[in-house]
Each structure stands twice: as C-alpha cells, then as structure tokens.
Amino acid sequence: MVNFQDIGPNNLKPGSMQRIELNGLYILIANIKGALYAVQDTCTHEDASLYQGVLEGNCVRCPLHGSRFCLTNGQAIDDPAEIDLAVYSVFTRDGRIFVSTSA
Ligand code: FES
Numbered sequence: 001m002v003n004f005q006d007i008g009p010n011n012l013k014p015g016s017m018q019r020i021e022l023n024g025l026y027i028l029i030a031n032i033k034g035a036l037y038a039v040q041d042t043c044t045h046e047d048a049s050l051y052q053g054v055l056e057g058n059c060v061r062c063p064l065h066g067s068r069f070c071l072t073n074g075q076a077i078d079d080p081a082e083i084d085l086a087v088y089s090v091f092t093r094d095g096r097i098f099v100s101t102s103a
Contacts, residue, residue, distance in 0.1 A: 002089060004098040012036065012097075017060070019051035023101045027088055030071050032058055037071040038090040038099050044076060044083035 026041035067081035074085035
C-alpha cells in the first residue's frame with residue numbers, strides 16, 4: 001500500500017527545486033513546467049547533493065562531475081554516473097505537496 005506524507009506547502013515555482021528529508025531519505029523535488037517530480041537527492045556516482053546542481057530541461061546536472069539525470073524517470077544520462085536515481089511518487093492537493101517513499 002502506498003503511503004503518502006504531507007511534506008508542506010507547495011512553494012515551488014516552475015524551474016525550481018527543493019530538498020527534503022523523509023523517512024531517513026534525502027529527496028529532491030523539482031517543478032518542471034508546473035509538474036512536480038521527486039527523485040533521490042544523492043547522486044549515484046559519489047556523495048553529492050543534486051539539489052546543489054542545475055536544472056536543465058527535464059534533467060538535473062550533478063554539481064560534482066556533471067552527470068545529468070532525467071527527473072521524469074531517474075535515468076542516468078551521462079557518464080560518470082551509470083546507475084539511475086530512485087523515483088518517488090509525488091502530487092499536490094490544496095496547495096500542499098505529498099510524497100511517498102514506498103513502492
Ligand atoms: S558525484 Fe555526481 S557525477 Fe560524480
């Protein structure tokens with residue numbers, strides 16, 4: 001059963017990101033053209049926070065070595081990262097953001 005948690009008001013403007021901690025996980029939430037996406041915040045290459053990176057279209061670019069990850073499905077696009085990001089379910093209701101870390 002998917003269990004969503006209210007993580008607060010939705011203040012994310014299109015083209016912006018936020019980092020949250022939920023159930024011991026760091027999660028990056030990004031607003032791409034009005035749609036929210038949630039992925040693991042830690043790069044799969046080394047220990048870097050993607051929140052410190054840059055949004056490029058549907059992707060986030062890692063601040064450390066520049067790998068891009070697709071925010072819609074977590075796919076690692078460029079070397080040196082080879083492992084995809086975990087993707088989490090996210091939605092908004094009544095101006096608030098809800099995220100699930102369960103499958
Ligand atoms: S730590 Fe992200 S690409 Fe190396």
